[in-house]
Amino acid sequence: MITLAVDCMGGDHGPGITLPACRNFLDNHPQAQLLLVGRAEDLASFSHARAKHVHAADVITMDDPLEVAMRKKKDSSMRVAIEQVKSGAAQAAVSAGNTGALMAIARYLLKTLDAIDRPAIATQMPNAKGGAVTVLDLGANVDCTAEHLLQFAVMGSAFVEVLSGDPQPTVGLLNIGEEAIKGSDEIKRAGELLRQAGQSGLLNFRGNVEGNDIFKGTTDIVVCDGFVGNVALKATEGVASMIGGFLKEEYSRNIFTKLAAAISYPVLKALKKRVDHRGYNGAALLGLRGLVFKSHGSADAFGFERALSKAYDAAHHHLLEQLKQHVETAAPLLAAAQGERLSATS
Amino acid sequence: MITLAVDCMGGDHGPGITLPACRNFLDNHPQAQLLLVGRAEDLASFSHARAKHVHAADVITMDDPLEVAMRKKKDSSMRVAIEQVKSGAAQAAVSAGNTGALMAIARYLLKTLDAIDRPAIATQMPNAKGGAVTVLDLGANVDCTAEHLLQFAVMGSAFVEVLSGDPQPTVGLLNIGEEAIKGSDEIKRAGELLRQAGQSGLLNFRGNVEGNDIFKGTTDIVVCDGFVGNVALKATEGVASMIGGFLKEEYSRNIFTKLAAAISYPVLKALKKRVDHRGYNGAALLGLRGLVFKSHGSADAFGFERALSKAYDAAHHHLLEQLKQHVETAAPLLAAAQGERLSATS
Numbered sequence: 001m002i003t004l005a006v007d008c009m010g011g012d013h014g015p016g017i018t019l020p021a022c023r024n025f026l027d028n029h030p031q032a033q034l035l036l037v038g039r040a041e042d043l044a045s046f047s048h049a050r051a052k053h054v055h056a057a058d059v060i061t062m063d064d065p066l067e068v069a070m071r072k073k074k075d076s077s078m079r080v081a082i083e084q085v086k087s088g089a090a091q092a093a094v095s096a097g098n099t100g101a102l103m104a105i106a107r108y109l110l111k112t113l114d115a116i117d118r119p120a121i122a123t124q125m126p127n128a129k130g131g132a133v134t135v136l137d138l139g140a141n142v143d144c145t146a147e148h149l150l151q152f153a154v155m156g157s158a159f160v161e162v163l164s165g166d167p168q169p170t171v172g173l174l175n176i177g178e179e180a181i182k183g184s185d186e187i188k189r190a191g192e193l194l195r196q197a198g199q200s201g202l203l204n205f206r207g208n209v210e211g212n213d214i215f216k217g218t219t220d221i222v223v224c225d226g227f228v229g230n231v232a233l234k235a236t237e238g239v240a241s242m243i244g245g246f247l248k249e250e251y252s253r254n255i256f257t258k259l260a261a262a263i264s265y266p267v268l269k270a271l272k273k274r275v276d277h278r279g280y281n282g283a284a285l286l287g288l289r290g291l292v293f294k295s296h297g298s299a300d301a302f303g304f305e306r307a308l309s310k311a312y313d314a315a316h317h318h319l320l321e322q323l324k325q326h327v328e329t330a331a332p333l334l335a336a337a338q339g340e341r342l343s344a345t346s
Numbered sequence: 347m348i349t350l351a352v353d354c355m356g357g358d359h360g361p362g363i364t365l366p367a368c369r370n371f372l373d374n375h376p377q378a379q380l381l382l383v384g385r386a387e388d389l390a391s392f393s394h395a396r397a398k399h400v401h402a403a404d405v406i407t408m409d410d411p412l413e414v415a416m417r418k419k420k421d422s423s424m425r426v427a428i429e430q431v432k433s434g435a436a437q438a439a440v441s442a443g444n445t446g447a448l449m450a451i452a453r454y455l456l457k458t459l460d461a462i463d464r465p466a467i468a469t470q471m472p473n474a475k476g477g478a479v480t481v482l483d484l485g486a487n488v489d490c491t492a493e494h495l496l497q498f499a500v501m502g503s504a505f506v507e508v509l510s511g512d513p514q515p516t517v518g519l520l521n522i523g524e525e526a527i528k529g530s531d532e533i534k535r536a537g538e539l540l541r542q543a544g545q546s547g548l549l550n551f552r553g554n555v556e557g558n559d560i561f562k563g564t565t566d567i568v569v570c571d572g573f574v575g576n577v578a579l580k581a582t583e584g585v586a587s588m589i590g591g592f593l594k595e596e597y598s599r600n601i602f603t604k605l606a607a608a609i610s611y612p613v614l615k616a617l618k619k620r621v622d623h624r625g626y627n628g629a630a631l632l633g634l635r636g637l638v639f640k641s642h643g644s645a646d647a648f649g650f651e652r653a654l655s656k657a658y659d660a661a662h663h664h665l666l667e668q669l670k671q672h673v674e675t676a677a678p679l680l681a682a683a684q685g686e687r688l689s690a691t692s
Contacts, residue, residue: 127588128584128587128588128591128592139522139523142522142529142530142533174577176485176488176573176576176577176580177485177576177580184489184573187573210576210577211577211578211579211580211581211582211583211584212580212581212583212584213584214581215581215585215587224577227522227530227533228574228577230522230556231520231522231556231557231570231574231578232557232577233557234522234557234558235557235560236557236581236582236584236585237557237558238557238559238560238561238562238582239561239582240585240589241474241558241561242472242562243586243589243617243621246474246617246621247613250613250616250617250620251610251613257612257613259609260606260609260610260612260613261610261613263605263609264597264606264609264610266602266603266606267593267596267597267599267603267606267607270599271589271592271596274592274596275589275592
């Protein structure tokens, strides 16, 4: 039995979305049970043999400043959900709430793994080869050192290895192409550290990749700082939605194009399914002493259910234990990288 | 009459692509003349009443290190093309060669405008509103200070004003969304500088924008550092090409989907045209004392012709003079920003 703690109040829609998603998830996962965290009155309508209600009086809104989320709302559904992971009552927590608050509370309550300075947000996206690419960090850290990027690469590799079964997933460092202007000093140093890690057999490092490589399927994992990762992810969502809009416009132009759309229905439906970002909803907060998954704030019930399924798969495959083991194996190398930095700046 | 200097040897394909593009361009622009720069023997086959050949013995390859491009190949087609702009023989130069070399040579020969520290690469992309968004920088500068981003905003505004005729184009600062993790200190300071410039009436600043806003059409101009801009641009090219590939796959699945594709032909052709990145080929190097345009290295004749047309339009609309005037108007504000930085660090 796998138990997930669900922040039922988080996200743009709260229980109106999270509860239907929980019901579908339970129906599709007979080995799962849920701890539904939120205000008792908002969750009262829901009952299921494998769901237990956990009352939490406060709700963290999408606009709450960090201080409010951390210090004022100590009985928030988000915090209580993470406490279930800390106490061992649940193997993973899932929330669609405010990313900044989720990261801060998770880090405060669960702490980071030894040898990991900062947790990273990792998610999977489709690639042109029909597979998936895992990108991290997606916004938890705006300024990353080379050592942080190395830590992300180690955690990303463990994540993909556990979830896909591939024992040697490939890692690329996100960079820009032109020789003369290639990367900042920090990125160059990250490249060196990753190469060393590759030579020592710790990672399957394939060198620099560019923005277009993310979706080409050049590597299984793409490592970058959170600012770049966040912009790249959102820019691609923007362009995908623009193309979808153009396609709709062109197909609704006149009676002939509308007929063509009707005939193309199965094709367009299949395409939509392949690029539907809801299917990829659910990002992992990696590097903590507990599993926490983040759903898009605007996710619908289908999307939120996907995030629940991802958390379930991670717990089912013992992601936390595997991650710990990988990080332990990498610890001497991670410490050496930190040491070099200290001796270079002292 | 507008005269452009064309580096006919640059890009992945050289004269095989650049010469046919020049012929089409001349046919479509009766008021244009071209200086075709390259090895005499490679250009010999081309003759046109409004084209003159300028011999240059060297060719800078896509892989040439900067030292080779700058110091060894002093008679390169790229350099000679830019010299035509410097001497006043041409109003703009166009090259599909190595971006790093082009930027370095252009900067060395032409110098930057007063009050501009670094040139930026700017390009226009389609947006969901059917208009265009101008993004800069796209890779000339990997580490940008707040002052650089302010300079980019001033130049981007002048660029869009001149080319689109809109006297108050809107400017957004590319950032990430979550409150708690929003932007680095440099980005926050850039936001302050841009707000001040907005209040003084120098810019139409609309605040922070996120990756998805680029294609939504939230602002006419998006300002960012070159690393982020380059990754975002290439990631969106990657996702667009992936979606195109999926669409092709789904339409070729069986006899019925192939029939649907045949019936949808006009729709798919119209869609292709709207998202065809070739139509947007041609990036401006802004901030120099002369106009230089960069074509994608892999551009075909249609794409390279678009880059020529963009350079023509810029020269035709006196972009350089307008840019100088905008930067002069902004000079006190740009200097004040630099001054604040100096007094803060002294």
